[in-house]
Amino acid sequence: MGTKREPTARQMRLAVELRRLREAAGLSSREAAALLGVNSVQISQIESGTSGVSEQRLRRMTYNYACADKNLVEALVAMTTDRTHGWWEEYRGALPTVFLDVAEAEHHGAFLREVVTSHVPGLLQTPDYARAVFGYMVPELPETELRPRVEHRLRRRAVLERDDPIPYETIIHEAALRILVSDRRTARTQFLEVLRAIESARVTVRIIPLAQEGFAGAGIEMMYVGGPLPQLDTVLRDAPHGTAFIDAEAQLTRFRDLLNKVGRAALPPAESRDFIHLMTKEL
Numbered sequence: 001m002g003t004k005r006e007p008t009a010r011q012m013r014l015a016v017e018l019r020r021l022r023e024a025a026g027l028s029s030r031e032a033a034a035l036l037g038v039n040s041v042q043i044s045q046i047e048s049g050t051s052g053v054s055e056q057r058l059r060r061m062t063y064n065y066a067c068a069d070k071n072l073v074e075a076l077v078a079m080t081t082d083r084t085h086g087w088w089e090e091y092r093g094a095l096p097t098v099f100l101d102v103a104e105a106e107h108h109g110a111f112l113r114e115v116v117t118s119h120v121p122g123l124l125q126t127p128d129y130a131r132a133v134f135g136y137m138v139p140e141l142p143e144t145e146l147r148p149r150v151e152h153r154l155r156r157r158a159v160l161e162r163d164d165p166i167p168y169e170t171i172i173h174e175a176a177l178r179i180l181v182s183d184r185r186t187a188r189t190q191f192l193e194v195l196r197a198i199e200s201a202r203v204t205v206r207i208i209p210l211a212q213e214g215f216a217g218a219g220i221e222m223m224y225v226g227g228p229l230p231q232l233d234t235v236l237r238d239a240p241h242g243t244a245f246i247d248a249e250a251q252l253t254r255f256r257d258l259l260n261k262v263g264r265a266a267l268p269p270a271e272s273r274d275f276i277h278l279m280t281k282e283l
Contacts, residue, residue, distance in 0.1 A: 006097060007048075007049030007050060008097075008100070008101055008104060009098075009101035009104065009105060009234075009245050010079065010101070010104055010105065010108065011049045011052075012049040012245075013079070013232070013234065013245075013247060014049070014053075014076060014079045014080060015046060015047050015048060015049035016047075016247065017072075017076060017232070018046060018047055018053070018058070018061060018076070019047040021061075021062060021065040021067050022043075022047070022061075022065055024065070025064070025065040025066050025067075027064075027065065029043045029044055029047075032061070032064065032065075035064040036057070036060060036061060036064065052080070053080055054080070055077050055080060055081050058076060058077060058080050059073065059077065062076065071228075071229055072229060072231065072232075075227070075228040075229055075232055078228070082108075084107070084108075086103065086104060086107055087103075087155055087158065088100040088103035088104060088107075088152070088155075091148060091152055094148050095148055095149065095152055096242060098242040098243045099149070099152055101243070101245070102156070102236060102243055103152070103155075103156050105225050105234060105236065105245070106123075106156060106159045106166070106225065107158075107159060109159070109166055109225040109226055109227070110166075110167075110226035110227060110228060111166060111167040111168070111169075111225075111226040112159075112166055112167070112168045112169070112223060112224070112225055112226070113168075113169050113170075113171075113223070113224040113226075113259055114168075114169070114170040114171065114222065114223045114224070115170075115171045115217075115220055115221055115222055115258075115259065115262050116170065116171070116172050116173065116176050116221055117172075117173040117175060117176055117217075117218050117219070117220065117221055118175070118176055118179070118221065119133060119176055119179070119181070120172065120176060120177065120190055120194065121170045121172065122153050122156065123156055123157055123159075123160060123168065123170075124170070124193060124194050124197055124203070125153060125154075125190070125193075126186070126189050126190050126193050127150060127154060128182060128186045128189065128190075129181060129182065129186055129189075129190045130149075130150045130153045130154065131146065131150050131182075132181040132182035132186065133181055134146055134149045134150060134153075136181070160197070160202050160203060161202075165202045167204075168202070168203050168204065169203075169204040169205075169206070170203070170204070170205055170206070171206045171207075171208060171262055171263060171266045172194075172205060172206070172207055172208070173207075173208045173210075173218065174207060174208060174209050174210045174275075174279075175210060175218070177191070177207075177276070177279060178210075178279075184283050187283055188280060188283040191276055191279060191280040191283070192280065194276055195273065195276055195277065195280070198269070198272075198273050198276075204269055205269065205272050205273070205276070206263070206266035206267055206268065206269060206272045207266060207267050207271075207272040207275045207276065208262070208265050208266045208267070209267065209275065212265050214265070215262075215265040217258070217261070217262050217265070220258055220262060221237065221238065222235050222236065222237050222255060222258075222259075223235070223236040223237075224236075224255060224256070224259055230252075231249065231252075232247075233247070233252050234246065234247050235247070235251065235252065235255045
């Protein structure tokens with residue numbers, strides 16, 4: 001298959017899983033190549049995500065690596081045979097690649113769980129709220145850069161609005177709602193949008209009040225994207241250079257535990273809805 005200059009995060013995840021399987025089998029790149037009947041350069045290209053891999057070749061590789069997990073093999077096959085040309089591809093070259101990777105990860109996710117402490121979740125932001133967030137960047141973005149960012153953020157909601165919406169739970173710290181990123185009108189409209197999402201029954205929102213005792217996790221923000229199998233889950237975290245995609249087994253276990261710990265501090269969904277109603281009335 002053709003060489004790809006810039007693999008997506010999903011393609012990189014497939015590549016990483018194949019490398020992990022090879023290493024678990026105790027094979028070097030050269031030994032794996034010999035079993036497959038190719039040269040070691042091709043193995044390196046596959047494992048770096050710069051070269052695709054056919055279903056037939058992937059199945060041979062997993063057989064050579066003595067992978068007995070049939071569910072994992074089928075999940076990897078689905079990743080390599082998927083030819084989805086999602087809406088996010090319209091922004092390739094217009095936005096940083098990580099924007100597209102986030103949208104692709106959400107599209108393929110089995111479920112989404114999120115914790116936010118500084119902003120309203122991107123999947124629930126209104127146009128004015130998103131514009132205020134992106135408009136605060138330094139240096140200031142020109143309109144030609146700002147507009148597609150806002151548009152892309154709003155289009156990410158497709159995963160919540162499709163016929164088979166992805167299960168989505170977000171835990172929002174009250175501080176994220178209290179911060180006026182723009183003005184009171186924008187904040188009120190944003191609260192009403194969150195309430196609309198709750199009433200649609202497609203989103204579960206839970207609030208951590210400022211007065212909640214014993215909560216020291218204000219710095220914990222993440223989106224946990226469920227994979228077809230737990231070992232194919234991914235955690236997305238904002239970093240100075242963009243969004244980091246985390247998939248190491250030990251880290252996934254750590255973030256699952258963090259999610260559960262944060263969840264114990266959050267109000268139940270019904271109480272959270274009433275909490276936002278009261279905040280809306282205050283504006």
